[in-house]
Amino acid sequence: MARARTTSDVFNAIAEPRRREIIEFLADGESRAVGELVDRLSASQSAVSKHLGVLRKVGIVSVTTSGPMHLYRLEPKQLKPVHDWVKRYEQFWSHQIDRIKERAERKAHTRSTTQSKKE
Amino acid sequence: MARARTTSDVFNAIAEPRRREIIEFLADGESRAVGELVDRLSASQSAVSKHLGVLRKVGIVSVTTSGPMHLYRLEPKQLKPVHDWVKRYEQFWSHQIDRIKERAERKAHTRSTTQSKKE
DNA sequence: TGACTATATTCTCATATAGGAATATGATCG
DNA sequence: CGATCATATTCCTATATGAGAATATAGTCA
Numbered sequence: 001m002a003r004a005r006t007t008s009d010v011f012n013a014i015a016e017p018r019r020r021e022i023i024e025f026l027a028d029g030e031s032r033a034v035g036e037l038v039d040r041l042s043a044s045q046s047a048v049s050k051h052l053g054v055l056r057k058v059g060i061v062s063v064t065t066s067g068p069m070h071l072y073r074l075e076p077k078q079l080k081p082v083h084d085w086v087k088r089y090e091q092f093w094s095h096q097i098d099r100i101k102e103r104a105e106r107k108a109h110t111r112s113t114t115q116s117k118k119e
Numbered sequence: 120m121a122r123a124r125t126t127s128d129v130f131n132a133i134a135e136p137r138r139r140e141i142i143e144f145l146a147d148g149e150s151r152a153v154g155e156l157v158d159r160l161s162a163s164q165s166a167v168s169k170h171l172g173v174l175r176k177v178g179i180v181s182v183t184t185s186g187p188m189h190l191y192r193l194e195p196k197q198l199k200p201v202h203d204w205v206k207r208y209e210q211f212w213s214h215q216i217d218r219i220k221e222r223a224e225r226k227a228h229t230r231s232t233t234q235s236k237k238e
Numbered sequence: 239t240g241a242c243t244a245t246a247t248t249c250t251c252a253t254a255t256a257g258g259a260a261t262a263t264g265a266t267c268g
Numbered sequence: 269c270g271a272t273c274a275t276a277t278t279c280c281t282a283t284a285t286g287a288g289a290a291t292a293t294a295g296t297c298a
Contacts, residue, residue, distance in 0.1 A: 011133060011134045011136075011139070012134045014130060014134075014205075015130045015131045015133075015134035016286085017130075018286085020130070020204070027207065027208070033244080033245095034244070034245060034246090035244070035245090043287090044287070044288060044289090045244085045245070045246090046245090046246085046247085046287070046288065046289080046290095047286070047287055047288080048245095049245060049246055049247085050246085050247085050285095050286075050287085051286090052245095052246095053246075053247090065294090065295085067243090067244085067295060067296065068242090068243055068244045068245075068294070068295045068296070069243090069244060069245085069295090070244075070245060070246090074208075076208040076211035076212065077211060077212045079205055079208045080212050082201070082205045083202075083205045083206065083208070083209055085133075085139070086133075086198055086201045086202045086205060087202065088146065089146070089193075089195040089198045089202070090202055092195035092196060093195065093196045093199050135255095135256085137256085152274080152275095153274070153275060153276090154274070154275090162257090163257070163258060163259090164274085164275070164276090165257070165258065165259080165260095165275090165276085165277085166256070166257055166258080167275095168275060168276055168277085169255095169256075169257080169276085169277085170256090171275095171276095172276075172277090184264090184265085186265060186266065186273090186274085187264070187265045187266070187272090187273055187274045187275080188265095188273090188274060188275085189274075189275060189276090
């Protein structure tokens with residue numbers, strides 16, 4: 001089979017750096033016109049529009065039109081699945097006790113940490 | 120330019136469903152042989168090995184060898200960047216007050232939520 | 239309707255995978 | 269060393285973009 005769709009779910013949508021930038025730019029909750037994003041990201045209008053399309057499709061942003069302008073707004077709740085998923089691993093770095101325990105355990109078991117792959 | 124590297128950072132690494140499955144399977148902190156993952160995911164040995172290679176490259180898993188077997192173990196801390204990033208938006212769905220406030224605000228500002236794009 | 243503004247979409251290209259199949263590599267044992 | 273087990277890597281293919289250029293759409297106003 002070929003490569004999986006990159007724009008089919010939230011995890012894939014936020015995998016693209018540019019799209020994370022857009023999300024961050026909209027983090028304050030304000031609605032912004034596409035043009036503002038184009039300036040801010042110094043990316044082409046076409047590129048920005050396409051990224052917004054992906055975010056829109058996944059529901060991470062919503063659109064409102066004001067005259068010829070399209071105002072995009074973040075829909076933060078759509079990021080919840082990602083938060084829920086990764087939250088599961090939070091304990092491994094947030095609790096002092098666990099951290100110490102884990103370190104001791106690692107010292108006993110692991111011998112090497114590989115980082116191969118040609119690159 | 121062409122598509123960005125999908126396997127170059129943590130966000131991209133977890134964008135692939137199969138890889139998230141692997142991470143979940145290793146969530147208990149135990150080291151597992153590749154064969155176990157192959158059985159569990161009912162995927163080909165080659166596919167699993169390649170996914171592990173990506174996770175390894177990003178540092179999400181570490182490897183230890185035991186005879187001919189390669190034991191993989193989750194390195195949860197590498198997921199912290201993702202948690203930190205998404206945590207920023209947590210407030211939007213976790214606090215009751217904010218939720219109500221946001222709803223009211225939306226009712227006043229937004230007129231429509233588009234979900235276009237052919238697909 | 240025609241001109242202008244702001245975006246979205248289409249075309250085209252170069253590149254990056256996911257997988258499966260086949261093969262190479264490494265470790266262990268006799 | 270040769271056989272076997274467990275994985276990693278290489279080859280090859282179908283597909284999915286990301287980006288820029290050009291074009292199509294939509295809204296507004298005269």
